[in-house]
Amino acid sequence: MGLDIRLPIGFLFSIFGVLLIAFGALSDKAIYERSLGININLEWGVVMLLFGAVMLFLGRRGTKV
Amino acid sequence: MLRTIDWTIMIVYFVFVLGIGAVLKRYVKTSTDFFLAGRSIPAWVAGLAFLSANLGAQEVIGMGASGAKYGISTSHFYWIGAIPAMVFVGVFMMPFYYGSRARSVPEYLRLRFDEKTRGLNAVSFAIMTLFSSGISMYAMAKLIQILHIFDSPFARLGLPQAWIFHFSLVISALVVLGYILLGGLTSAIYNEVVQFFLIVAGFLPLVWLGLKNVGGWQGLKANLDPSYTHSWLGMSNPHTNRLGVEWFGLTMGLGFVLSFGYWCTDFLVIQRAMAANSMNSARCTPLIAAFPKMLFPFLVILPGLIAIALPTQNLSNLAGTHATTIQGQSEGRGLIPAKMDASGQPIRDKDGAAELDYDLATPNMLLHYFPTGILGLGLTALLASFMSGMAGNVTAFNTVWTYDIYQSYINKKASDAHYLWMGRMATIFGIALSVATAYMATRFNNIMDMLQLVFAFVNAPLFATFLLGMFWKRTTGHGAFTGLLGGTMAAALHHALTLPQGAVPGVKGGWIATMHVYPSEMAQNFWTAIYAWTTCFVITSVVSLLTRAHEEKELVGLVYSLTERPTQHGLHWYQRPAVLAVVVLAATALLNIVFR
Known part of the structure; x- marks a missing residue:
């Protein structure tokens, strides 16, 4: 119906990915004590950005699924 | 507790779901567009919506709580209590629902039986969906209160803390109302798919961190009694397993009667398949949904298991910053605190042991492992799950009300534009009644138990x-x-x-x-x-x-x-319902064997 759902999903996940990466890069490392010392914002932000980019690519190509 | 980044993630999400509704508004021209998404939804989208409409509070909070209480046996609600029924409805029942061109499950009952059978089903279903939606709203507002999400902004604005409950109810109701009113079922389905991915994105890192902390599945097994980590252990006798049910009661009561009764007849989920763009897509909808459904125990049950397996001293991470969240921690176990009475004392059972508040298993896991930033994502995923359950109920209600009650008994000869208007009105009064139900739940808990x-x-x-x-x-x-x-x-x-x-x-x-x-x-x-x-x-x-x-x-x-019989000529092997059904059942059997 007019709008390929992968475009909004890709857009949202890309925004969240960028936000998490930016915050992960700028934040104090002490806050990651609770996530077992892993900068989970940076790592998960990259995963979300990649997923968002793939969805945007598929949505823009109009790949049949 | 929450910082700017967390609020930004939440606000972006809420603006986004309303934006989807606004974009889709221009495509809603007829009542079929509004109630059945113009029967234009591709199978994979309908499949994820089929799953997501069921992803309410019960799933995310309730299954985490059950994971902490019953262990991996909770997976029976998926591998026995959902997958076989989803396969059955896809392979055998969708040809009748979709092929009859019925616009709802009660309408199928009228076509197959008679008016009185339809009326009985339509009225009871309409009341039940409003009730479920209200309970979901109530649970969400209570959770927001318990997690103190809005405490600091309310304190900063000088607003009383008691208003947090009302604010949570009204905001969630307005967001769901906004996107359904604008885009109808299409908007609900699109947002359910977004919510599905968001819930996975919010909970996957939680499970990963939790498992890493306890030493993986082997670490969980080492820390817990075997009854927590074996799903079929002691099922020959109700007194020798954590569920308190024997195998026959489980497979017949849950695996056949209750699960087939829900997945094969509940219009809330069937509506998503009815919106599919072809007979084959409608049949594949529940089968596609079955793939993520069978893996969901690892996303929603494992956090509960990890919460109970953690040594209690790990709670020090929460103390201080979230001290109010974990009242009763000294009497609790792992991340799960004791239930407290009004005077702040732990509630005890007849043996004097403190009763644990299992509903806090998943929320406390989020607070325990997630730092600022991803905490906003996790809480947004939690709110998304409540909203998708609520929206599923409201869209099912407005369809049954308009087609099966209003058009059948009140105004039979109106124009299509009038029924479209009535659908929008039904959305407004459906959500208003849901809010009223949520307030009823705060005052009359026993009446709510009776109604359920x-x-x-x-x-x-x-x-x-x-x-x-x-x-x-x-x-x-x-x-x-x-x-x-x-x-x-x-x-x-x-x-x-x-x-x-x-x-x-x-x-x-x-x-x-x-x-x-x-x-x-x-x-x-x-x-x-x-x-x-x-x-x-x-x-x-x-x-x-x-x-x-x-x-x-x-x-x-x-x-x-x-x-x-529906033909399958010209379809690739992976598009054939029978092939998908065999793969789903084989994978589910394998999961039962691995975690037996």
């Missing part, structure tokens, strides 16, 4: 009616209606004469006499369903044989023996 019980009685026999209606052409409308009433009465009678161990007669059962005591409330529920289904099946069969059958030409497309 009555709905359980109504639902239990439903699958027998559909099974006979679709697969036995001799079933009549009088048989179906009498069977439904008889099954409901059998459920009520069984409940009135039995009691779970340790319960007092009343809302838990035994309100006429106590003729049998079940080892657990779950066992009593499963057997209530078995008695109700069997009674409905027998009464429907007998009354049908005693009453006049429908003409065969009236039943074409509605009954298995009189309907042409």
Whole structure:
């Protein structure tokens, strides 16, 4: 119906990915004590950005699924 | 507790779901667009919406709580209590729902049986969906209160903390109202798909961090009693497993009667498949949904298991910053605090042990492992799950109200534009009534328990009616209606004469006499369903044989023996429902064997 759902999903996940990466890069490392010392914002932000980019690519190509 | 980044993520999400509704508004021109998404949804989108509409509070919070309480046995609610039914509805029942061009499940009942059977189902379903939506709202507002999400902004604005509950209710209601009013079912489905991915994105890192902390699955097994990590251990006897149910009660009560009654007849989920763009897409919808569904225990049950497996001293991470969240921690276990009474003392059972507040397992996991940033994502995922459950109920309600109640009994001859307007009005008063139900839950907990019980009685026999209606052409409308009433009465009678161990007669059962005591409330529920289904099946069969059958030409497309099988020519192997069904069932059997 007019709008390929992968475009909004890709857009949202890309925004969240960028936000998490930016915050992960700028934040104090002490806050990651609770996530077992892993900068989970940076790592998960990259995963979300990649997923968002793939969805945007598929949505823009109009790949049949 | 929450910082700018967390609020930004939440606000972006809320703006986004409303934006999807706004974009889709221009495509909603007819009542079919609004109520059935113009039957234009591709199979994978309908499949994820089919799954996501069921992803309410019960799933995310409730399954985490059950994981902490019962262990991996909770996966029976997926691998026994969902997947087989999803396969059955996709392979055998969707051809009738979709092929009959019925616009709702109650309308299928009218086509197959008669008006009174449709009326009974439509009215009970409409009331139940509003009730479920209200309970979901209530649970979300309570959770926001308990997690103190809005405490600091409210304090900064000088607003009383008591308003947080009202604010949470109103905001969630307005967001759901906004995107459904704008884009109808399409908007709900699109947002359900977004919510599905968001829930996975919010909970996957939680499970990863938790498992890493406890040493993986082997670490969990080392830290917990074997009854937590084996799903079939001790199932030969209800007294030797954590669920308190034996294998027959589990497989028949949960695996057959209750799960088939929900996944095969509940319009809330069936509506998503009815919106698919072809017969094959409609059949594949529940089968596609079954793939993520079978893996969901690892996303929603494992956090509960990890929460109970962690050593209690790990709670120090929470102390201080979230001290108010974990009242009763010294009496708790792992990340799960004791339940507290009004005076702040732990509630104790008859043996003097503190009762644990299992509902806090998943929320406390989020607070324990997630730093600022991803905490905003996790909480947004939690709110998304509540909203998708709420939206699913509201879209099902507005369709049943408009087509099966308003158009059938109040205004039969109006224009399509009028029914579209009525659908939008039904969305507004449906959400208003849901909010009223949420407030009722705050004041009359016992009445809510009673209502849930009555709905359980109504639902239990439903699958027998559909099974006979679709697969036995001799079933009549009088048989179906009498069977439904008889099954409901059998459920009520069984409940009135039995009691779970340790319960007092009343809302838990035994309100006429106590003729049998079940080892657990779950066992009593499963057997209530078995008695109700069997009674409905027998009464429907007998009354049908005693009453006049429908003409065969009236039943074409509605009954298995009189309907042409859907063709699968020209489809790739992975698009064929039968192939998908075999793969799903084999994978589910494998999961049962691995975690037995």
